[in-house]
Amino acid sequence: MNPQNCDNKSNICSCSVFNALSFATDIFEKIKTGHAKRVAYTSLKLASQLNMPIADMNRLFNAAILHDVGIGFGINEAYQEDREYNKVEHVKKGASIVSEFFHDQDITDAVRYHHENFDGSGYLGVRGADIPLFAGIIHLANYLDTIFERRTTYSEARKENQAAILKQSGILFDPLHVEAFIEMTSAERFWLDYRHENFDAMLERIISNNQIKIELDDLIKVAYVFSKMIDDKSKFTQKHSRNVALYMRETAKMKLFDEETQKKAYIAGLFHDIGKVSTPSSILDKPGPLSLEERSHIKVHSYYTRLILDHIPNIEDIARWASNHHEFINGTGYPERLKGDELDYFSRLITVCDIYEALSENRPYRKALSYEEAWQTIHEMRDENALCPEACRDLKGLTDIMTFNKNESTL
Ligand SMILES: [Fe+2]
Ligand SMILES: [Fe+2]
Ligand SMILES: [Fe+2]
The missing domain is CATH 1.10.3210.10 (Hypothetical protein af1432)
Incomplete structure (x- = not known):
């Protein structure tokens, strides 16, 4: 630095x-x-x-x-x-x-x-x-x-x-x-x-x-180190934060947002689960359904993400996007039950990125979903008005290209 x-x-x-x-x-x-x-x-x-x-x-x-x-x-x-x-x-x-x-x-x-x-x-x-x-x-x-x-x-x-x-x-x-x-x-x-x-x-x-x-590039370095440690808390989330960050940044790039916004979107992705520092790995790795208490324990993490990031003045947008990643536009998310216009574009996008990445990962209680299955689930949530249609369309467009490129390179 x-x-x-x-x-x-x-x-x-x-x-x-x-x-x-x-x-x-x-x-x-x-x-x-x-x-x-x-x-x-x-x-x-x-x-x-x-x-x-x-x-x-x-x-x-x-x-x-x-x-x-x-x-x-x-x-x-x-x-x-x-x-x-x-x-x-x-x-x-x-x-x-x-x-x-x-x-x-x-x-x-x-x-x-x-x-x-x-x-x-x-x-x-x-x-x-x-x-x-x-x-x-x-x-x-x-x-x-x-x-x-x-x-x-x-x-x-x-x-x-x-x-x-x-x-x-x-x-x-x-x-x-x-x-x-x-x-x-x-x-x-x-x-x-x-x-x-x-x-x-x-x-x-x-x-x-x-x-x-410090510059945004320095903050990226710090956020990257901590995102790795948060992801390492569970063997099921090995690259979770870094992938969410990648989807955020690449979607911002695809939508022609300026470079500063792309970096902020990336940092929000890296930091979004930092509140999981409070969640025991035994809960994250539990092979069966979670009890009510365990579920509420998990739900606290995005609230803690906000408390942690609020300690850093002048990154209000990053803190907002990161901590809104479990909010749904119909108001059924957590921890603030925000809805509609209360959620800006990147708050809506990070929710879709988080769900897409989670569905594509193995979980202790299920195998990773295929690309088609993951998007089918996301589209069902969109149709129930939980997810933003624009954010779903944007990320789908990006992942289509990424999947296509991956398939091409393995030919
Ligand atoms: Fe989360
Ligand atoms: Fe000490
Ligand atoms: Fe010590």
Whole structure:
């Protein structure tokens, strides 16, 4: 990604994108929401106390906000119960995820080594000065958040947590970091912010001068990485998001929409199921019919897609198209039961793309439908006024060409 200043009014800022993804991890973890934000807050405060240059603090923010991304997106919940496996695996997965779009070794190392102890007793056995600076800072910030008790008053919190961190000087943490932590947390402000979670304004103040603007092409790279991970949650959806994205982009191209709209349609397709971070793979892979509760669990995902993407200002159209992919024009879809004109062209199109791709995939309870069977089903839904005739016609036109080309190339 090319660092370039961002005015936050019309541009897409990298911080908001990573904030959205950390929120997605929160949804997955269910228990301590806001964990990544709190860790970012303490990390930046500590870095400032250590006189870190502002440009580095921006990179530290990215590392801290994504430090546990390997939990939400990397680990199949078959391993959720296995704590030992999770510990080591979440840092490795997280590091490989962030390395795919940052190409910044310090950020990758921060995620990989954020559970390394100063005395060498951490997950990967790195010790002392060999622990990268960002990782050491995030480790301390992360530890604070795991021991912090919200019910205590701010003065109790200061006393208890300072004592707990001090006890780990030279064991879990670099004594220099502990010293800086004690210094910076003697001010009431830190604990007042921490208890009341006044982070947004504070984080904004620290990094706003150095926001990084990203282009749609960068967002495509990030969305692509996360779409792969969402699709990997189930063996039945291996290329689902990427195919939906492809149909969206190619239909937009065929209809002569401008290049920006084509890219946005593509990103909406890549992101449309990101809310599935909340859906257990055991439900996605269940071989029989789903219970009522399991069905409602699945139905939440497009609502979560919206909540996640709403964290990114200035992509309203992408967020709308992505999260409307289970809405029907007769108002029988979910989660908003939108109907008719409330659904714009790409919201209608993504629903058809999603259904076409789903019908063309194997499911635990049925085999993939043939091309003709899939379109017969879609046309029946169109005739029941659930699907938009124009969107059906457009995608049919595209898939006719794609199928023809595929058959030609295998001749
Ligand atoms: Fe972690
Ligand atoms: Fe963490
Ligand atoms: Fe979906």
